[in-house]
Amino acid sequence: MKKISFIIPSFEVGGIESSFISAANSLKGGEFEPELVYWFEGGKLQKQIDTEVIITKLKVSNLFTLLIKLIGHYNKSRPTIIQTSMYMIGNIAMIARIFSFHKPKIIIGARSDFDSICKASKNLIDEFILRKLSSIFYKKADKIVAISEGVKNGLIKSLKIEESKIKVIYNGAITKKHHEKKFVIPKHRWFGLQNICLVCSIGRLSPEKGIYELVCAFRRAHKLNDNLRLIIIGEGDEDARIKKYLNTHSMNEYVEMIGFRENYYSYLDSSDIYVLNSYFEGMSNILAEALTTDTKIISTNCKHGPIELLKGVKESKLIDVNNESQLVNAIYDFSKTKKIRRGSIPHLKNFYFDESMKKYIKLYTELLN
Secondary structure, rough: EEEEEOOOOOOOOOOOOHHHHHHHHEEEEEEEEEEEEEEEOOOOHHHHHHOOOEEEEEOOOOHHHHHHHHHHHHHHHOOOHHHHEEHHHHHOOOOHHHHHHOOOOOEEEEEOHHHHHHHHOOOHHHHHHHHHHHHHHEEEEOEEEEEHHHHHHHHHHHHHOOOOOOOOOOOEEHHHHHHHHHOOOOOOOOOOOOEEEEEEEEEOOOOOOOHHHHHHHHHHHHOOOOEEEEEEEEEOOOOOHHHHHHOOHHHHHHHHEEOOOHHHHHHHHOOOOOEOOOOEEOHHHHHHHHHHOOOOEEEEEEEEHHHHHHOOOOEEEEEEOOOOHHHHHHHHHHHHHOOOOOOOOOOHHHEEHHHHHHHHHHHHHHHHH
């Protein structure tokens, strides 16, 4: 049987992790044998992996040991196709193939704006290495899959890659559960109160997501409308910084951080406003899911994804990146309007999970033929 190995650091909560797990689960029992390869312990999403999916843990402490372990994995596990999740991991996977006796096909995933990822590197040396390796090895990949047209165009511009090398496949964020709408209102004191306007944020608490900046803007918006409340769903490095701000400014009565919730969609569907305040994205799964609700949407017009998703969508606003005044005004303006029926969104079909997997399976088949 043809084995597909999905290479991912961990099973922590995140869009990439969720996408790979869903893809692996859907492939089981078919013509391809799915395998999830990881190296960091823990991760709340691991329990979502189907028992029929192969899980392989590598002993990795740095990028060099990842290279050595991947060479060994190629030769021992003999995957037919390798699918990577992040830019540097894609480079390491390509280098490993050079030194391996077994030569799998390699699909490099491009899930965020390449230039923004480079600029977010820890230092200039790391940025230089990422740009240099990517300029060499991405052209040698069997295929690059970008999750939005914006990500694709960014790669072409930054790395001078031929357009034919890159295929756009949107994340399959929309599943049967979004159509069935069998969700209950979350058991929380703010839901169901008529005078409350509930804002929600869902995502990893990391600097590029702009959630700290959202809290700062929310404080200003709350002064304009004291019926506003904010629920933050997610975990990450910014947790302590945000809590310190809330304590300093006595905002705990109006803002609540509830960590990760498996039923996050219930919160999204039951809220009045959803805010995506990212500095950069590839294509936000949560933003796509928000379009299946009647919740009003505010998003930064970041690279890339939101402008592709929100084009022509009712009750949605695009704002400039890192523009607190625009965010304050958008929250306040939406807090004064009622929810309306959003209706059908034709381009949302590109984000259906089944549609996405059909495209991936077609790609796998083309690579092997």
